[in-house]
Amino acid sequence: MLEVLSVTKTYRQRGRTITALDDVSLTIPDGALYGIAGRSGAGKSTLFRILTALQRPDSGKVVIDGDDLFSLSRRALRERRRKIGIVFQQFNLLHGRTAAQNIEFPLELAGVPAEQRRQRVGDLLDLVGLADRADNYPSQLSGGQKQRVGIARALASEPSVLLSDEATSALDGETTKQILDLLSQVNRELGVSVVIITHELDILRRHASHVAAFDGGRLVEDGPVLSLITDPASRIGHDLLPRFTSAPSHGIRRALVTLRGEEHAAGFLADYGKDADYRVLSGAVYDVVGEHLARYELDLPDEAAVAALDSRSSDAITVEYA
Numbered sequence: 256m257l258e259v260l261s262v263t264k265t266y267r268q269r270g271r272t273i274t275a276l277d278d279v280s281l282t283i284p285d286g287a288l289y290g291i292a293g294r295s296g297a298g299k300s301t302l303f304r305i306l307t308a309l310q311r312p313d314s315g316k317v318v319i320d321g322d323d324l325f326s327l328s329r330r331a332l333r334e335r336r337r338k339i340g341i342v343f344q345q346f347n348l349l350h351g352r353t354a355a356q357n358i359e360f361p362l363e364l365a366g367v368p369a370e371q372r373r374q375r376v377g378d379l380l381d382l383v384g385l386a387d388r389a390d391n392y393p394s395q396l397s398g399g400q401k402q403r404v405g406i407a408r409a410l411a412s413e414p415s416v417l418l419s420d421e422a423t424s425a426l427d428g429e430t431t432k433q434i435l436d437l438l439s440q441v442n443r444e445l446g447v448s449v450v451i452i453t454h455e456l457d458i459l460r461r462h463a464s465h466v467a468a469f470d471g472g473r474l475v476e477d478g479p480v481l482s483l484i485t486d487p488a489s490r491i492g493h494d495l496l497p498r499f500t501s502a503p504s505h506g507i508r509r510a511l512v513t514l515r516g517e518e519h520a521a522g523f524l525a526d527y528g529k530d531a532d533y534r535v536l537s538g539a540v541y542d543v544v545g546e547h548l549a550r551y552e553l554d555l556p557d558e559a560a561v562a563a564l565d566s567r568s569s570d571a572i573t574v575e576y577a
C-alpha cells in the first residue's frame with residue numbers, strides 16, 4: 256500500500272510562493288491501477304517526484320509498504336528507491352547499451368549474480384514482447400519499443416509499485432494503447448500496483464481501477480472509477496464518462512440509466528418496455544475497468560414510467576434524472 260499523508264510542497268520563484276501541492280492525502284491500495292488526472296499545472300508531476308522520492312515535500316509523509324520514505328536515512332532511502340519502479344516519459348535509456356543491457360543495469364547496481372541477471376532479463380524481455388530485440392541498441396528501436404525496455408527495466412528489481420508520469424505523451428495513439436495495455440497486463444499478471452499520471456481521461460476510463468483528480472495543487476476527488484462514473488455528483492465521473500449527451504426530449508423526464516455487467520444490459524430495455532412506453536435518446540456500451548458498461552438516455556412519457564424505472568434501480572442499475 257502507498258499512502259500520502261498531508262503532503263504540501265511549495266516553490267519559490269522570483270519572490271512568489273507557488274503551492275504545487277496543498278495538504279494532499281490519498282491511499283493507493285495494493286494491486287490498484289491508480290490514475291492521477293488534472294490539467295497542466297495541477298501538481299501531478301510534483302506528486303510524482305515526491306512519490307518516487309526524487310524530491311522531498313515541505314511537510315507530510317509518504318509511506319510505502321510500511322516505510323516512511325522521508326524519515327529513512329540517505330542510504331536506506333537509496334536502497335528503498337530501488338523497489339520503486341519508474342517509467343520515464345523520455346525513456347531515459349543508456350544509448351551505449353543494448354535493450355538487454357539496459358534492463359540488466361539496475362540488477363548490476365544491486366549486485367545480483369550474472370546467471371540470475373541473465374535469467375531475469377530473459378523473462379522480462381519475454382514479458383514486454385521484445386525477446387527478438389535483446390541485442391538492439393536504443394537507436395534501433397521505435398518509441399514504443401524503447402518504452403517497453405523502460406518498463407522492463409523498471410520491473411527488474413521487482414518493485415511493488417510502478418509509477419509513470421505522462422509515459423505515453425511522446426508516442427502516437429496506437430503505440431500509446433499498446434503501452435497502456437502492457438501496463439495493465441503487468442498490473443494484473445504480476446500484481447504490481449501501477450500509478451499512471453496523465454491528462455488524458457480516455458486512458459483512465461479504460462484502464463484505471465481508481466482515479467484521483469487534482470486541480471491547483473489540491474486533490475479534489477478520488478475513488479474507484481466505477482463509483483465515480485455512477486455518482487451523479489462526481490465531476491471527474493462526468494468527465495470520465497459524459498452524461499446527458501443528446502437531443503431534446505418530449506416526455507416529462509429524461510433519465511440516464513447506467514448498467515453494469517452484460518447480463519443486466521442485455522434484457523433491460525425489453526423488460527422495461529413491458530411497463531413503460533419510453534423512447535431511447537441515446538445508448539452506448541463502454542469499456543470501463545475491463546467491464547462492459549451500458550448507458551442509455553431515455554425519454555419518459557409519464558409518472559408511471561418514472562416509477563417503473565425507479566423500481567428497477569439496484570447496485571447494477573443506476574438511474575439518474577436530468
Ligand SMILES: Nc1ncnc2c1ncn2[C@@H]1O[C@H](COP(=O)(O)OP(=O)(O)O)[C@@H](O)[C@H]1O
Pocket residue numbers: 266267268273274275293294295296297298299300301302
Ligand atoms: N521547479 C519548479 N520551480 C517553480 N515552480 C514549479 C517547479 N515545478 C513545478 N512548479 C509549479 O508548480 C505547479 C505544479 O506543477 P507540476 O507539478 O509540474 O504540475 P503538472 O504536472 O500537473 O502539470 C505549477 O504551477 C508549476 O509552475
Ligand SMILES: [Mg+2]
Pocket residue numbers: 299300301
Ligand atoms: Mg506534469
